[in-house]
Amino acid sequence: MKEQLVVVGNGMAGGRVVEEVLARGGADRYDITVFGAEPYGNYNRIMLSHVLAGEDVSEIYLNPLDWYAASGVALHAGVRVVRIDRSSQKVFADDGQAVAYDALVLATGSRTFFPPMDGMWLDDRTLIPGVFGFRTLDDTVAMIDYARERSSAVVVGGGLLGLEAAYGLRQHGLDVHVVQGGPVLMSQQLDSPAGAVLRGVLEKKVGLHVHTGRRPAAIRSTGSVTGVLLDGGGTIDAEMVVVTAGVRPNVGLGVASGLTVERAIVVDDRMRSVDDPAISVVGECAQHRGEVYGLVAPLWEQAAVLADVLTGADAIYTGSRTVTKLKVAGVDVTQMGLRGPESEDDELVQYSEPRRGVHTSLVIRDDMLVGATLVGDTTQVAALTQAFDRRLPLPENRAELLFPQAGQPAAVSAADLDPSTQVCTCSGVTKEAICDAVAAGAGTAAGVMDATRAGKGCGSCKSLVARIVEWAGTPAEGCARCDLVAVGG
Template identity: 50%
Template sequence: MRTVIVGNGMAGSRLVGELRSRDRRMPITVFGAEKARPYNRVMLSNVLAGASAPGDIHLTDPGWYADNDVDARLGLPITRIDRRERTVTSADGDVTPYDALVLATGSTPVVPPLPGLDAEGVVVFRTLEDCRAIVRHAESARSAVVVGGGLLGLEAARGLAGRGVPVTVVHRAGHLMDRQLDPEAGGVLRRTLHDLGVRTLLNARLSAARAEVGRVSGVELDDGTVLAADLVVLACGVRPETGLATASGLTVDRGVLVDDRLRSVDDPGVHAIGECAQHQGTVYGLVAPAWEQARVVADVLTGRTARYRGSRLVTRLKATGIELAAMGETGLGDDEAEVVRFTDPTRGTYKKIVIRDGLLVGAILLGETGTAGLLTQLYDRAEPLPADRLHLLFDGLGTGTPVDTPVRIPDTATVCRCNNVTKGRIRASWEAGARDVPGVAAETRATTGCGGCRDTVVGILEWLDRQDPGPHHEPGAEVSRL
């Protein structure tokens, strides 16, 4: 089966790897609009902050495609799909036939149609090249404005502040990260950011960017306020990239409509995964669902039985000095569900769990996320909750054992959501000789997605090291299972 993948980002490149791990002979051609080999887009905030170099976030080695007999055409976007002839046409005019076509075209940044946004120094934050441009401008910037107070915008703002650039976030909603947080949590987060050097303006709308000699010099808000800035970062959201799908006659709503096998509802020979796919009314914008979808499509294309049932999302903010995890229906109030809260704004702490019919349906942990693993497990599996709700918010409560320690996590619990890695797999890789995070990552891919599970993986490895009976212990030997 000749498989063509359109898109070489986090979804498309993962599908290539999943297919090749199942079938060494399948002809695979992947087209990527970017010239760079695939990289972890989630870790761009680390590059912006200076915590990682661009070369640290690539997902494949330089020679991987050649070594695995994959025809990778990078920097070569697809311009046309002919579903009747089952071919795709690339920007160089070449026509490539397919038996199975997978669209992994991702999303396009939203750029408001406002005056001045074409000036030098106005940059969207989406690709590795965008990140390099922001870093380059930040080296001489006296002040910066980030437009958008969502997840990506706040990561950009914190990264710039960490480089010593005064930053103001302009956000149109009444509180930060309004899609994931309730107003109270948004208020605590705003205070924390202020303490870290990030100013925020809420209920504020950009009306234009000002420029001098072609270079941005500031922005104007709809109330007439003018903010000086020689760097403006646009993080106004994204929209699924569905132009090719629409032009080829596929049914598109917000994304390409797909069934439980992630096939287009119009053409079983065309699949869609990642941010361009819409499954049961939902377009997922995080890496874990995209990689789960890649696994399902790899199974389907290699003759295995697989269904995609949707994903339950956990959002983590990756910014130095801020710990945040949010999941589920966080906006419900006391009149709609059982809600347990703890707030300590002076210390930047806000915790909330939302319970309905005895099950966890939402949670926010800001400032201290020690029970995030436990809550994620309860949320994922819809397991009954303990009667003492406070144990879900605080580590141990003086019992001597934190509720989220490796001892308490069962082997079946998912530690790395992005790659669906359980504690049991991490234990198995440790027993096989992977005694540090890079070793476990190479064996299981844990920590290579959003990176939010790294501390938990470190804790498990340290705990396993303490269980090692001594220097004569064999790597594959059994370790007592607590």
């Protein structure tokens, strides 16, 4: 008889685990059951901002509902697991069913954090009309419906999600204010100069009103939202409020089951709970070596390691070096490693041109790139990513890193990129995977994107994907699996 693999959570992490297990022949070993709190197939949560901005919702699905049956996976969509009995190895769902497991994967993700704010709630569970979180497809659809008859909005939180929400609402013609408690937009990714350049672009080109260093104290309403009162005085008139002030890992099942929970559920290097080897955890609800990752690429790496472990391979996860490539309200942003110097010997190389919305800063340690932030002009991203990932020695003339014409080296070409270079961080697609897709017959950039999902997230990698496809499909310059160096490359 097959073993029973139960996955709790049908988001991007849980869905990826199932895909990776199936790719390793796991269907021969397991009967796979998936519980998802949302009544949909697996979808790309990164693309919710595109849906909010008016794109077709059908484009965001990674695995539609019929994929599960075709893959031999039992999906319980719209069903929430409410209890785990570790002694009997069973999960209990809110529809009354109990399912036994030999291996259990928790991929419960995270939820919107609603900061304390007077006037936000009708009761303990219900927001007043016109207040929204921005985490799920249902949130997004509700925001679109509500925005159709409104003219103004406040977005609480100036991180990536908040700026994407603000941009999406602007596409519906709303006058949008962004309220950020700290002094810097996207403070998780950007330093102060980069945040200032981004702010200038968003105010001048997108038309957002940005308020930094201010916090909302209360929501004013007369049955529905009419405005937001700020701490220290002042009111912003608005007909809807979107709260994007951060997320919190969904760890309730772990806590109730007696698993070790700190910032999230603590796991070992095989992505197993440190308390119970039958329970594994991936994604935003997992804490590994003190880190909780909220980016897609680490989630993909965790899923691959866990799939290896579940199918009998000896694999470990040692953590992720994150490279974040985003398109924020139409502005390209890339961040990798450190945002600024952390020791006296660290070098900081900066170039900023606020009028054009361009900023680049590099952090160099022991002649290696340990951090980079780019806003606007990201033409050097491929070269800098390769230097960061492979710890390559840097030119003595640091200006060559930002301006190739300052020295002999040119920007890295598709041929120069290492096969393991991650081209699409949203979907975790490497150069080698793109070349494999070309070898399998996907001869166009659009075909490769459909086959690999590269470029299906923020879209910032599309031009690089196209260059790699062109290179990989040229017999005189390379082979499809990147095993040959380009002639003259």
